[in-house]
Amino acid sequence: MSKSITAKEVKEHATPEKGLYIIIDGSVYSMAEFADEHPGGSKILKRVGGKDASKQFWKYHNEGVLKKYQPKLKIGELKEEAKL
Ligand code: HEM
Numbered sequence: 001m002s003k004s005i006t007a008k009e010v011k012e013h014a015t016p017e018k019g020l021y022i023i024i025d026g027s028v029y030s031m032a033e034f035a036d037e038h039p040g041g042s043k044i045l046k047r048v049g050g051k052d053a054s055k056q057f058w059k060y061h062n063e064g065v066l067k068k069y070q071p072k073l074k075i076g077e078l079k080e081e082a083k084l
Contacts (some may be wrong), residue, residue: 003076010078014050016042021075023052024066029073 005021005028013021013030020031022045031049035042040060048056057066 002074004079005076006079006081011050016046016049019075020045020049022048022050023078024054024057026078027070027074028076028078030075031073034069034073 007023010021010023010028013019016032016035018032020035022029022031031038031045035045038045044056
């Protein structure tokens with residue numbers, strides 16, 4: 001089973017030093033290792049560190065990109081939390 005990660009944890013890992021976590025469609029990715037290799041640049045990834053970047057991701061990539069990199073970059077699933 002995939003690790004369950006809270007939105008708070010994602011926020012706490014917003015910088016490359018802390019793992020540069022981002023959310024895409026409910027999955028959490030650690031972009032720290034990949035940021036310098038990212039064809040779109042590291043700057044744009046740092047801007048979405050700690051956040052849900054689904055909208056930005058789908059603007060520039062297709063499903064194939066996600067499938068290819070998922071095994072390397074995905075670290076878990078965003079934990080569903082009750083919205084009070
Ligand atoms: C799991 C996360 C991501 C992976 C694996 C990834 C991977 C890639 C790859 C492989 C490319 C080269 C083009 C292609 O093959 O389609 C690319 C381009 C690009 N990416 Fe990402 N990316 C990720 C997240 C993001 C996010 C969150 C943003 C925006 C905030 C972003 C912005 C861009 C941009 C602007 C380009 C250049 C597009 C162009 O020149 O046409 N990427 N990315």
